[in-house]
Amino acid sequence: MTFPDITQMLRARMPGLRGTLEANAPLAPLSWFRTGGPAQMLFSPADEDDLGLFMAALPAEIPWMVIGLGSNLLVRDGGMPGVVIRLGKGFSKIEVEGMAIRAGAGAPDVKVARAAAEAGIRGLSFLRGIPGAIGGALRMNGGAYGGETKDVFVSATAVGRDGSRHILDRAAMGFAYRRCAAPPDLVFTEAVFEGTPGRPAEILAEMQRITEARSSTQPVNTRTGGSTFKNPPGQSAWKLVDEAGCRGLTIGGAQVSPLHTNFLVNLGAASAADIESLGETVRERVKARSGIDLEWEIKRVGLPAPGAGAPAETR
CATH class of the missing domain: 3.30.43.10 (Uridine Diphospho-n-acetylenolpyruvylglucosamine Reductase, domain 2)
Structure with missing residues (x-):
């Protein structure tokens, strides 16, 4: 198109x-x-x-x-x-300020985690397990391996729809599970995070354990979008998907990962429609078996291909 x-x-x-x-x-x-x-x-x-x-x-x-x-x-x-x-x-700068890290919204989470580790700042290692950038971590209260963005958050800077500059504190962010309540028309440009003193070698070792855990349990070297569905309260999305018999399920060129059932994978020639259709099929099967409505964690945007049907309602 x-x-x-x-x-x-x-x-x-x-x-x-x-x-x-x-x-x-x-x-x-x-x-x-x-x-x-x-x-x-x-x-x-x-x-x-x-x-x-x-x-x-x-x-x-x-x-x-x-x-x-x-x-x-x-x-x-x-x-x-x-x-x-x-x-x-222009938005990927990372600076150490005592026990704090100032990072641009375009900085990869993994680089922020490493900068903190090398500076002896404990508490940011969980960012090693989030395959995204700081802006996304702010918008979704990204978390992994026992840590969440809100745990180390101090402040964020953003640009408004009218071009104005805003500084947001913790209360203004309104963090919740995989969400923040900051107005959607704000574009995050940088954030400040604060940890506690630690030994660089020990923090780097913790990051290495996270790396190894991801590699052994997630399809990290494939065309995937990370965790597909949010964990319902008191439940694990991957387990619900597995119990619904969806492990390895394929539609077109898209597959539910046999390694981790909360990951969808592009086997090589999948269309976005294949991937979204697979995700909706998984949701239907989980609903039929457990009565639970899985909520998409992956953000789906844009228009269907010309001539295709309307996309599923965003949930």
Whole structure:
């Protein structure tokens, strides 16, 4: 699918914009599933000021969204109308400030965990188990291996839809399980996390144990999107999926991982429709067996391929 090119219109409204604009940019290479359609416009801001300029001048009728490393994202086959914002090098800085770490929203979680370990800051090792960037960890209260973003969070900086700059404390974030209550029209640009003193060698050893645990229990070297469904209260999503007989279940080029049943895998030629259909089939089977409605943790965005049916309701 090809969208109308809005590059000239946006450039005319935003003199002085320093970031890059790319029309009909492929999003499949930016998603860990390696599937899906293009973005009508992909914008990579140079820095926070550039992002603010863009947001303030973007016409209200143009939809937009932010993506990080694409590890928890399924882009539908028809692509994304409007603007997709991707935070790159200008948002990947990591600085140590005593027992705190200041990290850009585009910084990979694993790099933040390593910087903390090397500085002797304990408490951030769990980030090694989250295959994403800091912006996503903030938006979803990302967690793994006994830790959550809220546990070490101090503050976050964000740019509003009008280009204004905001500082959010813990109360303003309203963290809950895999959620935060910060307004959806805020784009996180950096965050500060704080840990406690520790020995670098011991913290790095803890990270290594997390690495080994992930490698042995999750399909980390495949085209996947991470945990597919949120754990219902008092339940494990993977166990519910397994008990519903879905381990190894395949639709088109998509499969429920035989290694970890809360992961969907692109076997090589899966469409986004294959993956979403598989996920909905799993939800139906779990509901039929246990009465539990699994909630998607993977974010599904965009339009179906031309001629395809409407996508399942986001749940």
